[in-house]
Amino acid sequence: MEMNARYTSFVAVGDSFTEGMSDALPDGSYRGWPDLLAARLAAAARPSSGESAAPGFRYANLAVRGKLIGQIADEQCGPAAAMGADLVTLVGGLNDVLRPKCEVDQVCAAESDWDAPLPAAVPPGWGARRAADLRFTREHLVPWTVRRLTGRSSGDGRPAKRPELLPYED
Structure with a gap:
C-alpha cells in the first residue's frame, strides 16, 4: 500500500470493535485494527534519510x-476534537443494531454526520457542569446501575483503551 499523506496523530472513537475486543494478545490486553493502523501510520511518519526529525x-x-452510537458521539467526540489529531475515525453502531427495537436508519444517519468537521471543545461554566452532572446521573448512572445489577453490559464504566494522544511506541 502506497501512502502519500503523513499523519502525525490519530484518534479512534467507537465501541468494542475499535477497542480491539476478541483480538487478545498473550498478555491478555487487546489489539484491534486502530492499533495496527497506528503502527503503520507511525512507521510512515518516521523521517526518511535527509529529512529533519518529525516530533x-x-x-x-x-x-x-x-x-x-449516541453515546460514542456524546462521550468521545468532544475529547477527540480537543486533541486536534490529523486523523479521527469512528467505527460503531453494531451495539445499536443488535437491540430488538433498533431503528437502523437512525443509526446510519448518526454516522453520516461524520462528514462535518468536529466542533471545537469549549469548557462549560459551573451551572452547566451541575446540570450535566444531574443529566448524567439520570441518563447514565441510574441505567448503568440497573444494567450492572442485571448483568446486561460489561462495557459501561470502562476507561478508554488509550485516553491520551501520546507518542506511539512499537
Whole structure:
C-alpha cells in the first residue's frame, strides 16, 4: 500500500470493535485494527534519510465496549476534537443494531454526520457542569446501575483503551 499523506496523530472513537475486543494478545490486553493502523501510520511518519526529525507520531483510542452510537458521539467526540489529531475515525453502531427495537436508519444517519468537521471543545461554566452532572446521573448512572445489577453490559464504566494522544511506541 502506497501512502502519500503523513499523519502525525490519530484518534479512534467507537465501541468494542475499535477497542480491539476478541483480538487478545498473550498478555491478555487487546489489539484491534486502530492499533495496527497506528503502527503503520507511525512507521510512515518516521523521517526518511535527509529529512529533519518529525516530533513523533501520537495515538489515542477512546473506544469503550458496549457503547451505542449516541453515546460514542456524546462521550468521545468532544475529547477527540480537543486533541486536534490529523486523523479521527469512528467505527460503531453494531451495539445499536443488535437491540430488538433498533431503528437502523437512525443509526446510519448518526454516522453520516461524520462528514462535518468536529466542533471545537469549549469548557462549560459551573451551572452547566451541575446540570450535566444531574443529566448524567439520570441518563447514565441510574441505567448503568440497573444494567450492572442485571448483568446486561460489561462495557459501561470502562476507561478508554488509550485516553491520551501520546507518542506511539512499537
